[in-house]
Amino acid sequence: MGRRQLAGSVAIVTGASSGIGAATAVVLAAHGVHVVLVARRLDRLQALAGDLAARYGVRTLAVPADLSRRVDIDRLVAETLRAFGRIDILVNNAGLGMQGDVANLAEHQVRYLFDVNVYGPLLAMQAVAPIMARQGGGAIVNVSSILGKVVVPSLGMVGSSAAYTASKFALDAFSAAARMELASQKIDVITVLPGVTRSEFNDAFLVSNGGRPRTVPKSGGLLGVVPPERVAQRIVRAIERGEREVYVTAKDRLIVMGATAMPGLWEWALVRLRAWRMADRSRLARATALVTGASAALLAVAVGFVVGSRRRRASDPE
Ligand code: NAP
Numbered sequence: 001m002g003r004r005q006l007a008g009s010v011a012i013v014t015g016a017s018s019g020i021g022a023a024t025a026v027v028l029a030a031h032g033v034h035v036v037l038v039a040r041r042l043d044r045l046q047a048l049a050g051d052l053a054a055r056y057g058v059r060t061l062a063v064p065a066d067l068s069r070r071v072d073i074d075r076l077v078a079e080t081l082r083a084f085g086r087i088d089i090l091v092n093n094a095g096l097g098m099q100g101d102v103a104n105l106a107e108h109q110v111r112y113l114f115d116v117n118v119y120g121p122l123l124a125m126q127a128v129a130p131i132m133a134r135q136g137g138g139a140i141v142n143v144s145s146i147l148g149k150v151v152v153p154s155l156g157m158v159g160s161s162a163a164y165t166a167s168k169f170a171l172d173a174f175s176a177a178a179r180m181e182l183a184s185q186k187i188d189v190i191t192v193l194p195g196v197t198r199s200e201f202n203d204a205f206l207v208s209n210g211g212r213p214r215t216v217p218k219s220g221g222l223l224g225v226v227p228p229e230r231v232a233q234r235i236v237r238a239i240e241r242g243e244r245e246v247y248v249t250a251k252d253r254l255i256v257m258g259a260t261a262m263p264g265l266w267e268w269a270l271v272r273l274r275a276w277r278m279a280d281r282s283r284l285a286r287a288t289a290l291v292t293g294a295s296a297a298l299l300a301v302a303v304g305f306v307v308g309s310r311r312r313r314a315s316d317p318e
Pocket of ligand 1: 017019042068093094143145146193199228
């Protein structure tokens with residue numbers, strides 16, 4: 001059993017109308033948590049709220065909100081307090097992707113992306129932290145991505161852009177700093193770093209002006225695709241245990257370790273992968289890119305494995 005008792009607590013879950021957010025609301029409700037479901041699509045929130053209340057006997061509230069707007073975030077917190085009188089958990093999950101080369105990114109789209117992926121979670125943390133501190137503690141989960149730890153260039157497909165990566169790096173940094181600052185008030189700030197996850201993410205992302213037509217990857221390639229329920233289970237376990245940073249799969253963790261341990265190799269492989277994806281799709285280029293990209297990725301995973309097992313050995317008691 002984890003150290004935080006979940007039953008009876010009150011959680012706000014943003015982006016609860018689909019994917020990881022909806023799945024997280026289900027797992028929290030199954031643990032007896034009263035849930036406040038937030039997103040723009042009210043019909044979906046209401047359907048899920050009714051379902052969770054009937055299935056798990058918890059209290060639910062559906063709050064329509066556009067999390068790029070401060071006024072909506074303030075209203076969300078006020079409505080939650082009016083309905084439940086407390087806030088124990090905040091899951092900052094709402095977010096979207098973007099495609100496009102740095103040279104072509106449209107300023108208004110990047111600003112909107114940062115409003116939803118960075119400022120929304122930041123303002124929500126600022127709004128709930130004093131409430132949690134008065135209550136004697138709480139948990140804030142920020143759903144980042146493995147792209148909050150490694151940089152990918154635009155590869156002509158969903159999520160692979162500097163703008164999305166930069167937004168997740170920014171969220172990661174706010175999350176880590178808040179963790180240290182709020183520790184004395186017994187507020188756990190947890191960063192979750194999913195890899196490719198099956199959701200509606202691919203249907204709702206921005207394509208910058210001048211960007212190439214989008215292509216939606218059918219699989220996560222070497223990374224594989226995980227169902228949102230798996231990410232949700234990991235999020236809730238992290239809340240119970242008060243963890244710091246969590247990966248969903250060992251492969252995700254190894255990729256990050258490998259890429260950060262060998263940044264030159266990572267960039268070299270991605271330059272080749274990008275060249276193949278964006279321009280030259282001749283057989284020879286394709287074969288070269290696949291062989292070099294796959295070898296580099298495997299090498300990065302191997303390095304990640306070695307670095308990981310060394311760290312484990314170093315932290316094991318004699
Ligand atoms: P999803 O199915 O598209 O869900 C995104 C959620 O965010 C939806 O509920 C959407 O609801 C909400 N949302 C988007 N813009 C909003 C806004 N302006 N105001 C309020 N809500 C908004 O995608 P997902 O994969 O579950 O994504 C959840 C989180 O996981 C995101 O932060 C994403 O960056 C992260 N992530 C995803 C993956 C992946 O491969 N899928 C990998 C790593 C990290 P409405 O449209 O109803 O507002």
